[in-house]
Amino acid sequence: MERIPILKMGQLLLVTIQVDMHDRLAMTLQDDLTTRIVKDRAKGVLIDISALDLVDSFIGRMINNIAAMAKILDADTVLVGMQPAVAITLVELGLTLEGVKTALNVERGMTMLKLGSFS
Amino acid sequence: MRNETSRLGDIIIEHQEKLLEGWLASLISRIGRRDAHAETELRQQASRFLSLVGTTLRNAGSADIDSSAWQEARQLLGDISANRVRQGYSSIETANFVFSLKEPLTSYLQTEMSGDPATLVTEIMATNSLFDKLGLFTVESYQKSREQVIMRQQQELLELSTPVVQLWKDVLALPLIGTLDSARTQVVMESLLQKIVDTGASIAIIDITGVPTVDTLVAQHLLKTVAAARLMGADCIISGIRPQIAQTIVHLGVNLEDVITKATLADAFLVALQRAGSVIVQKDR
Numbered sequence: 001m002e003r004i005p006i007l008k009m010g011q012l013l014l015v016t017i018q019v020d021m022h023d024r025l026a027m028t029l030q031d032d033l034t035t036r037i038v039k040d041r042a043k044g045v046l047i048d049i050s051a052l053d054l055v056d057s058f059i060g061r062m063i064n065n066i067a068a069m070a071k072i073l074d075a076d077t078v079l080v081g082m083q084p085a086v087a088i089t090l091v092e093l094g095l096t097l098e099g100v101k102t103a104l105n106v107e108r109g110m111t112m113l114k115l116g117s118f119s
Numbered sequence: 120m121r122n123e124t125s126r127l128g129d130i131i132i133e134h135q136e137k138l139l140e141g142w143l144a145s146l147i148s149r150i151g152r153r154d155a156h157a158e159t160e161l162r163q164q165a166s167r168f169l170s171l172v173g174t175t176l177r178n179a180g181s182a183d184i185d186s187s188a189w190q191e192a193r194q195l196l197g198d199i200s201a202n203r204v205r206q207g208y209s210s211i212e213t214a215n216f217v218f219s220l221k222e223p224l225t226s227y228l229q230t231e232m233s234g235d236p237a238t239l240v241t242e243i244m245a246t247n248s249l250f251d252k253l254g255l256f257t258v259e260s261y262q263k264s265r266e267q268v269i270m271r272q273q274q275e276l277l278e279l280s281t282p283v284v285q286l287w288k289d290v291l292a293l294p295l296i297g298t299l300d301s302a303r304t305q306v307v308m309e310s311l312l313q314k315i316v317d318t319g320a321s322i323a324i325i326d327i328t329g330v331p332t333v334d335t336l337v338a339q340h341l342l343k344t345v346a347a348a349r350l351m352g353a354d355c356i357i358s359g360i361r362p363q364i365a366q367t368i369v370h371l372g373v374n375l376e377d378v379i380t381k382a383t384l385a386d387a388f389l390v391a392l393q394r395a396g397s398v399i400v401q402k403d404r
Contacts (some may be wrong), residue, residue: 080352084312087350088305096346103352104319 004029006036011043012113013075014106018051026062033066037073044113045070048106050081060095067100076101076116080109127228127246128176131169134227139166141223149215164199169220171195172253182249184256196253197260204264213261217254221247281307283314286388289395291320291353294384296329304340308347315353322391323348326384328359338373345378354394356380358387 002025007014013036015029036042047063049055067077078101082090090097103109131138143165147158171192179188196217203213224246232239281303286292293311297303311323325344330337345355358381360368368375381387392399 079350082350082352084309084316084347084351087312087347088308090350091308091343091347097350102350104315104321105352108319108321108352 003032006032008036008040008042009110011041012046012110013037013040013042013044014046014048016048016051020054021059021062023058026058030062030066030069034069034073037070037075042075044116045075045077046106046109046113047077047079048081048109049079049086050083050105052086053083055086055089057093057095060090060093060097063100064095064097067097071099076113078103078109078112080104080106127242127249128173128178130227130231131173131224132177135166135169135173138220138223138227139169141226142169142220145219145222146216149212149219164195164216168192168195168199182245182252184249184252192253193256196257200257200260201264204261204268210258210261214254214258217250217257221250224250277303277306281310283310285314285318285320286324287392287395287397289319289321290388290391291315291318291323292326292384292388293323294326294329298331299337299340301340304344308344311344312347312351315348315351320353322354322356322394324356324358324384324387324391326359326387327357327364328361328384330364333364333367333373335371335373338368338371338375342375342378354379356387356390358382358384 002019004015004017004019004025007016013033015033019025033045037045045066047066049063052059063079067079070077079097080103082102101112103112139162143162146161146165175188175192176182179186181188183189184193199216200213203216225243228239228242228246232242276297282294284292284294291311291314293307295307299307314320315323325341327333327341333341341357345357348355356379357375360380360382379387379390381390389399
């Protein structure tokens with residue numbers, strides 16, 4: 001079965017979404033990620049969507065959900081690498097992802113999470 | 120009907136030279152400018168148009184200018200109109216090109232058919248209706264060419280008016296000038312987001328000093344741009360808010376509380392520098 005890999009980097013987890021998301025894949029990702037946050041005692045989650053050039057309201061909601069779940073498990077979520085076209089689409093859909101932190105690329109996102117966990 | 124229109128065609132072809140002279144005389148008297156170049160051009164256009172109308176009338180035998188037989192004449196009129204738009208003629212001057220042919224033509228018909236008043240009347244009426252149609256067609260194509268010019272200018276304006284400049288490492292500025300509509304917001308948003316990707320900037324200052332009015336729609340467009348930039352990981356500061364605009368925004372009940380707003384670009388730049396971790400030091404002179 002198709003899975004989205006979750007990489008551990010110190011206290012951070014890195015999720016790179018490179019394939020089209022569908023319902024089952026999203027549910028699996030939510031399961032895997034929450035399990036890994038607990039198991040690895042992760043303090044932050046980086047979701048890299050730089051390879052996504054197409055989004056819909058479903059993916060938007062999924063990202064929101066993942067961020068909310070991670071928050072409950074005491075991990076910050078940063079969404080990184082969004083393409084301009086994707087950002088415009090999400091805004092037009094009315095999904096501004098208010099609860100999610102964002103950064104331009106993985107590097108910036110990591111700095112952001114590290115600053116957050118040290119303070 | 121067929122007979123009458125083809126007779127008009129015969130008359131035009133027969134007396135083409137003299138008609139042309141009469142027509143040109145009235146054309147030149149009507150237009151103000153009198154340079155030699157314009158006159159030769161006018162003469163060329165007029166003689167081409169006249170012979171074309173004559174032969175079309177004779178061959179087609181119909182005065183229905185929408186038919187395919189008139190295709191060439193319509194094409195010629197369209198070209199002449201487009202040409203005149205570029206040269207800055209008014210619509211009246213353009214329409215007169217066709218209408219002024221009526222006078223000499225009518226006087227010819229009069230001398231030709233002075234013995235037969237009934238035919239004369241029908242002939243004149245047919246001539247009138249034909250040239251009215253041609254004249255209206257000219258005006259319409261003049262209008263169309265005008266609209267094309269306007270549309271092209273709008274496009275150019277759209278491209279010109281959305282520069283995104285880099286003020287500092289990590290700091291972008293977007294000086295907006297003119298009213299924001301949906302189409303412009305789209306262009307502005309795209310160029311800002313693209314520039315964020317290109318430069319890796321983390322702060323963008325949107326300066327609205329040049330935006331004349333801010334209504335709910337414009338405010339919504341601004342907020343959309345801010346939200347899109349935030350999704351890309353860049354914060355936005357809105358600057359250049361004039362006192363009247365601040366009042367309007369509050370009266371309209373637009374919520375700008377989630378966005379950093381500053382009165383001037385200079386203030387916004389200071390905040391941006393702080394965020395980017397840079398300081399400006401004044402040197403002692």
